[in-house]
Amino acid sequence: MDVLVNAAVSADGKLSSRRREQIAISGEADFARVDRLRAEVDGIVVGVGTVLADDPSLIRHDEAHRRKRRGPNAPPPVRIVADSRCRTPTGADVLAGGPTTYLLTSEAAPPERREALRDVGAETVVAGDERVDLGEAFGRLEDDGIERLLVEGGGELIFSLFEAGLVDELTVFIGNMIIGGRDAPTLADGEGFVSAFPELELAGVEQLDSGVVLEWTVR
Ligand SMILES: NC(=O)C1=CN([C@@H]2O[C@H](COP(=O)(O)OP(=O)(O)OC[C@H]3O[C@@H](n4cnc5c(N)ncnc54)[C@H](OP(=O)(O)O)[C@@H]3O)[C@@H](O)[C@H]2O)C=CC1
Numbered sequence: 001m002d003v004l005v006n007a008a009v010s011a012d013g014k015l016s017s018r019r020r021e022q023i024a025i026s027g028e029a030d031f032a033r034v035d036r037l038r039a040e041v042d043g044i045v046v047g048v049g050t051v052l053a054d055d056p057s058l059i060r061h062d063e064a065h066r067r068k069r070r071g072p073n074a075p076p077p078v079r080i081v082a083d084s085r086c087r088t089p090t091g092a093d094v095l096a097g098g099p100t101t102y103l104l105t106s107e108a109a110p111p112e113r114r115e116a117l118r119d120v121g122a123e124t125v126v127a128g129d130e131r132v133d134l135g136e137a138f139g140r141l142e143d144d145g146i147e148r149l150l151v152e153g154g155g156e157l158i159f160s161l162f163e164a165g166l167v168d169e170l171t172v173f174i175g176n177m178i179i180g181g182r183d184a185p186t187l188a189d190g191e192g193f194v195s196a197f198p199e200l201e202l203a204g205v206e207q208l209d210s211g212v213v214l215e216w217t218v219r
């Protein structure tokens with residue numbers, strides 16, 4: 001399994017403001033770059049915090065790029081939400097129409113919520129007791145032929161993926177704004193590391209929109 005993390009942060013490293021609303025940090029050219037990234041993967045992943053804050057549909061991608069890279073019959077990327085307790089609203093855009101949506105959940109999810117989400121078409125994968133065991137859940141996705149994932153956020157999920165040693169590549173758009181705020185989400189939140197910090201190797205730098213895209217591989 002290949003896992004690429006991509007996100008847009010302000011110059012001070014924030015994913016959003018303390019209100020946790022969706023903020024346009026990047027511009028048109030960067031969204032086009034993300035659409036190409038989406039076109040190259042089997043699945044797009046977000047945490048339930050992002051679903052509750054942004055209500056993304058995770059459908060848009062560069063279809064021409066997908067056909068070129070994956071062939072004319074490649075199905076669209078599936079959508080995946082890490083949601084231990086099945087808090088995703090049944091009316092969320094990530095569940096509407098389009099490609100399959102996997103909900104990675106845990107034993108702690110109330111059975112009636114799991115059932116309600118299955119009723120609106122979600123494929124549930126139960127992995128972990130209290131929280132989603134991301135390694136186990138990704139292994140189950142792999143069993144379904146999902147080999148390459150794009151993780152779009154947010155900061156809690158991204159930290160857990162680094163902690164579990166599951167990230168292969170990281171691309172970050174750094175935008176021309178300061179958001180600030182000690183409670184505003186950053187690229188990697190969670191508990192944070194105090195030692196054995198994951199190390200990255202710089203693989204590319206590109207000026208785009210009013211910011212810069214950094215490409216890193218994880219050592
Ligand atoms: N600028 C950008 O590129 C992007 C910005 N954002 C912003 O990020 C913010 C949302 O980020 P954040 O609040 O961190 O939420 P996340 O999207 O990272 O979701 C976090 C939630 O995922 C669930 N989860 C399930 N399993 C795990 C696990 N193993 N590790 C960690 N989390 C797990 C947890 O809820 P539970 O325990 O209930 O399962 C957790 O609270 C919003 O403000 C959004 O706008 C989001 C994406 C991109």
Ligand SMILES: Nc1nc(O)c(N)c(N[C@@H]2O[C@H](COP(=O)(O)O)[C@@H](O)[C@H]2O)n1
Pocket residue numbers: 007008022023024025026027030031034046050054055056057058059060152153
């Ligand atoms: N790449 C990027 N740049 C920004 O400035 C952003 N605010 C985000 N946010 C994420 O974009 C995704 C939107 O998904 P849909 O277009 O609704 O499919 C979602 O993951 C947001 O959190 N990304």
